[in-house]
Amino acid sequence: MEITVLGEARYPSPLPYHVSDTARAVFNVVIDPAAEPTEELRFEVAGPRERLFFDPQKTRAGIVTCGGLCPGLNNVIRSLVLELRHGYGVREILGFVDGYKGLDPWRGSEPIPLTPEFVEDIHNEGGTKLNTSRGPVDVSVAVDNLIRRKVDILFVVGGDGTQRGGAEIFQEAKKRGHALAVVGIPKTIDNDVPFVSRTFGYVTAVEEAAKVINCAHTEAHSVQNGISIVKIMGRHAGFIAAGATVASQDVNFTLVPEVPFQLEGEDGFLEALKKRVLSRAHAVILVAEGAGQHLMNEGPEVYDASGNLKSKDIGLFLRDRIDAYFKAESVPVILRYFDPSYLIRSVQACAEDAILCDFYARNAVHAAMAGKTGLVIGQQHDIFTHVPIELLAKHKKQLDLNSPAWLGVLASTGQRFAQFAK
Amino acid sequence: MEITVLGEARYPSPLPYHVSDTARAVFNVVIDPAAEPTEELRFEVAGPRERLFFDPQKTRAGIVTCGGLCPGLNNVIRSLVLELRHGYGVREILGFVDGYKGLDPWRGSEPIPLTPEFVEDIHNEGGTKLNTSRGPVDVSVAVDNLIRRKVDILFVVGGDGTQRGGAEIFQEAKKRGHALAVVGIPKTIDNDVPFVSRTFGYVTAVEEAAKVINCAHTEAHSVQNGISIVKIMGRHAGFIAAGATVASQDVNFTLVPEVPFQLEGEDGFLEALKKRVLSRAHAVILVAEGAGQHLMNEGPEVYDASGNLKSKDIGLFLRDRIDAYFKAESVPVILRYFDPSYLIRSVQACAEDAILCDFYARNAVHAAMAGKTGLVIGQQHDIFTHVPIELLAKHKKQLDLNSPAWLGVLASTGQRFAQFAK
Amino acid sequence: MEITVLGEARYPSPLPYHVSDTARAVFNVVIDPAAEPTEELRFEVAGPRERLFFDPQKTRAGIVTCGGLCPGLNNVIRSLVLELRHGYGVREILGFVDGYKGLDPWRGSEPIPLTPEFVEDIHNEGGTKLNTSRGPVDVSVAVDNLIRRKVDILFVVGGDGTQRGGAEIFQEAKKRGHALAVVGIPKTIDNDVPFVSRTFGYVTAVEEAAKVINCAHTEAHSVQNGISIVKIMGRHAGFIAAGATVASQDVNFTLVPEVPFQLEGEDGFLEALKKRVLSRAHAVILVAEGAGQHLMNEGPEVYDASGNLKSKDIGLFLRDRIDAYFKAESVPVILRYFDPSYLIRSVQACAEDAILCDFYARNAVHAAMAGKTGLVIGQQHDIFTHVPIELLAKHKKQLDLNSPAWLGVLASTGQRFAQFAK
């Protein structure tokens, strides 16, 4: 997994400690003679380099945050600014506002000069002080702007689409002969980035989701035959659902995108739910928003007054099906629906995520100052690494159904109904 | 406001301090020569009495919790049990389960014997260890059961409907010659009980609602033209909405049942919202579930596939109207909808509510042991009082639009659009 | 309780709602024919007046925060600024820094111009953005400075000493013919201000203290014969200790300044503690820092190497005495000592205190704009009032041993040993 460099690193680093460019972190740490051999992957180890490509005194850096909110965005911005300024002595740092829109001088606002004073207290707030937006970047316009503003380094904080945009910006700059280091910090609250064992914000989201589950459990447990349904983020992967299940220990059924399941019939989810309710008089269901999409054609369709089909929602779908099922079975239940939505992502980062953000950000600065480009900072087995952006595009991380994360869910819920590995 | 007593109080109280039966707390503490004179109301002051009607050694008490959850229910149960047992020496205490259903031996489960051991740690949990349910009591069956079980005192924790049921139980018992003290502790997270300045759980709900508003503010503030709508409990009264607005200071529009408002037109809410968004680029709207009911006939109707009209929801209604309005005005906005629902009521009571619960519960025990019946414990101006249950039925507490609570909302939001006092 | 006014109020108020100058809140709301008659006290009701003494367009206000930290200081500053600016249209507001030192141009820094932008997010932080200090004001120098800077209104946030300083400033300004409104907002985390039923920050302090007690309880309860001692703020009054005891329900002995007690002997505290430990195997003791001062001469003296007597601390004193006692009695115990100190006062205000701060601050602005001076904003029975500063000096608020606050402590702890009313 070689990383592109802009050229020879010629300037001495002001930092006291350095990581060798030849150090590699292995991807597979379990050696199992009984298992099939897997491809060996090795990643460059992140960290400060002995020599720099950019002269800190003359370097201008930019930062942009894109996509949905995630706890820790302000921590990342803050540590980028402080490492650039205090670690390396870089004095000019621009904060592009409103996501990629801010790289476009025709659509965006003027960037904010980022100083230690500006960022001093921002890590105590959720959200992002640079604002964010969705949508792709106009690569040509962005590179024009970056060249005009003499930006040498661009830090891109965002999901995989955002990072691909970052790679295109680097390629376009290269074409035009502008040595631009583009370094990404992966951001997704869903924790579904390959080669990144934990994205920042995930632990906080699990903590907040566990609080919601605690309320759902209390509601279900305080009435006869109480059923609480909690819908949680996780479009393509069930990491938040899995983490919150094991953390709270109070979920009885966890439904994730990776595990299609049968709704009806003797082995189906509804029958299993009924058994639980009849024997224990309460149940808590946690459903990731991307779960059970295969079931949605079965449900009754909902139209608005104009006759438009309304988009399907697994949480509401399940609520309606459970309601109908128990009515048909003449089992009185009290259904409560919880949709915490953005509540788990707009809070301040917890301590564990705050630490992670600091490490991601400072390693991103180290990589950029050494002239590395077209990469994101990854993390494998406690080791921060350099991951080529192209790798992100090729893979998608989902729950491994043989991992402790999912086996922990099965152990904690004891859920038994027809579930299928995809 | 005289309180019914079961008979002469003959037993000496084991407690060291007593309140006189002739002490009265005044209801109006502001004397204003410039204002119209109001009726003078005086309430019996709650507290331990010198002499008791019941002999503690021979008394059997019961407790029942009814209606929706509210932070502090377990605290109330715990303090009732501990005051009965440790304060007075009452040894037999029954916890009727599942609300009023539990008073009916044909429908309910066997009551739980309540001991100091059973209640020891329950105040650290939300919900109610006695479970709850909605629905009226079958007075005749309940009184049969209470007589059969030799229950002398029934503590009823619930809303005004529940308390009226309690009054009927007392009347029926009296008819049958059974001296039953029925003492209520008012419970409503909405804080809308007359003659009770603050119901338990309200402060906790405000604290939780303020956290949600903080997230909503962060979401709105982190994008260009972000609008967050938060729907909060409050069917008939906007106390939670008002409290959370002033506590968070981050709400720009607060909509409550007490203040109908105009949606459309130059002075309407939508126009005011547009002005805010255009000038400040973000807005937070807090809407109590009972607000704006007068507007709901105007909105587009939503049908399910069976052609049934779905019930209206002011939160979703506003979301759709705001969305349509800004589209029509060609102002791009990012709308986020927050419905914390039960999340604000199923948490553990905060310290302030924990204290309130303890005071309500112990005063209820004092009243019951003195043989008072057909009352609820009220609170006026820091003074706990005895309020005849009939008084609750005659009044409904709503936000006084000249009170600091509402004027604080106007000052904190600065909201200006056509609002009408009812 | 008449309040001094600077002169005739001539300017119309821009606010829509007004309180009459003749309205009075009664102090005693309980009428008890069985009790001795008490002096009738009536306070001016706080709130916006119909006519103002100061012309908002030409008014310059200043704010100063003095003494120790208290949750809510930033909330108070923020609401003062926003009410002055948005409520009345006052545009010049100075924040004097570092407490009273900041009124002295020779010792203090330049004041900060306070704007809505400056205060926008400060309510989300503990501490005070204006900094604070202890120590008296040099009245003559301060008034020179206030006159030179053309300050019309000075808001003083601080304890009773601070408020007396404020009164002297007003008197001195009057002498010099400068119409200066000095309006105080009482600040003491101990809640011991007379005629103020609850000072801001107190509820937050109780909440934090209850968390510490929860830890102390866990420590004591997880070992054989665990004893946890928690020392808490409260030099002259035990309000925090009493509130935290009832809130947590996990304290077995609460010691406050108002209730001297016997340490040794059959009826003493140590014997009672031993009984508790032998019967229940754990105990939690909560001691206010001002409790038990009468005992301190009895303890062993501690000297440093220079032979200086070290000052006494009731927490450490008790710890040592308990340790020695149980050793002498050959009862093995595990003692844990908790001194949360500043941890309960430097946090952000909870929702309930945030509301209180807003009300205090806005009422202070209303009073000042109407030309009232030499007063603090008080609160009695939910009514905000105007209290002449001189009244504060004459009284000191302590726990009333017949109030629910203290009776709740006795009920919750069940503590029985020789305690004396002072």
Added chain:
Amino acid sequence: MEITVLGEARYPSPLPYHVSDTARAVFNVVIDPAAEPTEELRFEVAGPRERLFFDPQKTRAGIVTCGGLCPGLNNVIRSLVLELRHGYGVREILGFVDGYKGLDPWRGSEPIPLTPEFVEDIHNEGGTKLNTSRGPVDVSVAVDNLIRRKVDILFVVGGDGTQRGGAEIFQEAKKRGHALAVVGIPKTIDNDVPFVSRTFGYVTAVEEAAKVINCAHTEAHSVQNGISIVKIMGRHAGFIAAGATVASQDVNFTLVPEVPFQLEGEDGFLEALKKRVLSRAHAVILVAEGAGQHLMNEGPEVYDASGNLKSKDIGLFLRDRIDAYFKAESVPVILRYFDPSYLIRSVQACAEDAILCDFYARNAVHAAMAGKTGLVIGQQHDIFTHVPIELLAKHKKQLDLNSPAWLGVLASTGQRFAQFAK
């Protein structure tokens, strides 16, 4: 790193997924041609085995918790019980109380039968429901007792001393021909166990410590020349101090046991502190309790009245030295001392630790049921492993001064004074 097994595993596992006995997790995941080669360490991978040594129907297990409290103890107990019962079908589980004392029938209480009902809600509380104590085990007496009670498996939750005791118990049982599986779960809030990348409770402790630092920062920042000193746990290792520094970002000086430092002189800590105070007017110092022990002979000695030398405390020592230094330098400062002590360890486990506890506990059950003994569950690079207890005794984990954990501290504090690698 081979693990001792009690004998051939003959019983089929009821679990659906298995880990091979030949799978190994590598210890070194970074391969660096530029670095010196290190010894290759490989650990058995933890997880359910295909065949069991114990017949679940006939197995009796015991659990004991030893040493100081740590967030997550109840989570561990709960998951051990639930995995044994629901995962394997083991029905007899004994909870030995009061730590190792509980293994001694002469000194301890009767063990508690542990059921799913008993453990249902215990994960929501700090502390340990089995109680704990310090002190070694009387191996002979303990094994007598375990044999008499027919205990097949003993789960030992505790620090390295405790685990060595566990190994001795296993050896003694083996001598007597009793097949006893002893499986340890490492417990130390300090996170200083070798071959265990993170012990449970550590993340929670860091979260709590960060809150204290936030208060300390607020206190220091709200006055002129405020200096806050926070003393935190960490006798032999500074992991909590390092984590809390990076998490809070508000510490200016972090002192840990691994880095001795110079106090006096031009390059000393006091001079660096003065520079900070003079330039920034506030400072926060975080000191692990085991830091700076080399300095303690220099300080003034403190005697009690009996002439006994009192034991030294780096926190108080530093406080006194800083106080004296600034007085000598005539720089007025306001010193605040914070000693949160047990407050960071007696709280409930956070979500991240709750997950970790569940994984440790279930893996311990898997190992024990397969007949493995004399091991603790370790974690390396996200992989749970089996670590022979002897290995723990040979090594001690401390902060690696070239690790991100410590480099992050240097970057975040920017601290510069004479520090020495040991």
